[in-house]
Amino acid sequence: MKYRLLTKEQFEALHEEFARFLASQKIDVQEWTALKADKPEIAEEEMRLFSDLVWDDVLSNTPFVEHYSKNSINLFKCKQTLIERIMVKTSDTSIDFLSKEGIDWLSKNAGHACLEYFYAHKDYSEERNVEVFDLIEKGAVITQGHLYGALAEIIKK
Numbered sequence: 001m002k003y004r005l006l007t008k009e010q011f012e013a014l015h016e017e018f019a020r021f022l023a024s025q026k027i028d029v030q031e032w033t034a035l036k037a038d039k040p041e042i043a044e045e046e047m048r049l050f051s052d053l054v055w056d057d058v059l060s061n062t063p064f065v066e067h068y069s070k071n072s073i074n075l076f077k078c079k080q081t082l083i084e085r086i087m088v089k090t091s092d093t094s095i096d097f098l099s100k101e102g103i104d105w106l107s108k109n110a111g112h113a114c115l116e117y118f119y120a121h122k123d124y125s126e127e128r129n130v131e132v133f134d135l136i137e138k139g140a141v142i143t144q145g146h147l148y149g150a151l152a153e154i155i156k157k
Contacts, residue, residue, distance in 0.1 A: 001048045003055040003133050011047070014054065021050045059129035064145035065136060073097050073106075075148040076140070078132050084121040086151050090114050110154050117155050 011018060022032055025046065035043040067074040071093065077084040088106065092114040096102040109115070124131050136142070 002052045002130070004051065004137075005047060006051045006054060010054075017054075018050055021053070022046065055133060056129055058142075059132050062132055062142050064143045064148050065132060065140040066143050066147065067135065067138065067140040068097050070096050070098055073147070074140075075145075075151060076132075076135060077145060077148055078128065080128065082121050082123050083128075083131065085119070086148060086155065087118040088151060089116045089118070091116070107150075110151075117151065119152075119155055 006014070019029075022028075027035065027046070032043070035046070062078055064078060065076045067076075071091075072087060072089040075086045075088075090097070095105055095114070097106065106115075
């Protein structure tokens with residue numbers, strides 16, 4: 001398995017897509033019920049295949065991911081051959097980037113002396129989607145990159 005099995009909630013949310021996937025494998029409702037009961041290892045393999053397909057689709061269309069901690073934010077722009085990273089870090093321990101107030105403070109005080117900005121980029125050392133998935137598994141969330149774009153403008157100045 002390339003990624004991880006979708007959660008029960010994710011399978012439930014994608015039940016129509018999963019049914020179409022099973023149909024493409026020539027497995028109807030009765031066969032699926034029988035597989036789960038009589039050959040759970042085959043049913044599990046079908047679920048793994050579907051999970052990998054879903055993850056690959058989601059990850060291929062992921063432009064940005066963001067990871068927040070109390071005193072730093074890591075923003076990643078996921079290009080096809082390389083990944084760019086902007087990190088903003090504060091030395092002021094009273095600022096909490098995990099809170100709305102902390103993000104609001106950052107937007108109003110982007111030039112404050114307690115803030116440090118870093119930029120880096122690198123080629124993927126593994127397959128792109130695998131690296132992006134690893135960031136998500138470590139707590140990053142998929143975004144449209146609005147904060148990345150705003151901070152990239154600050155860094156360029």
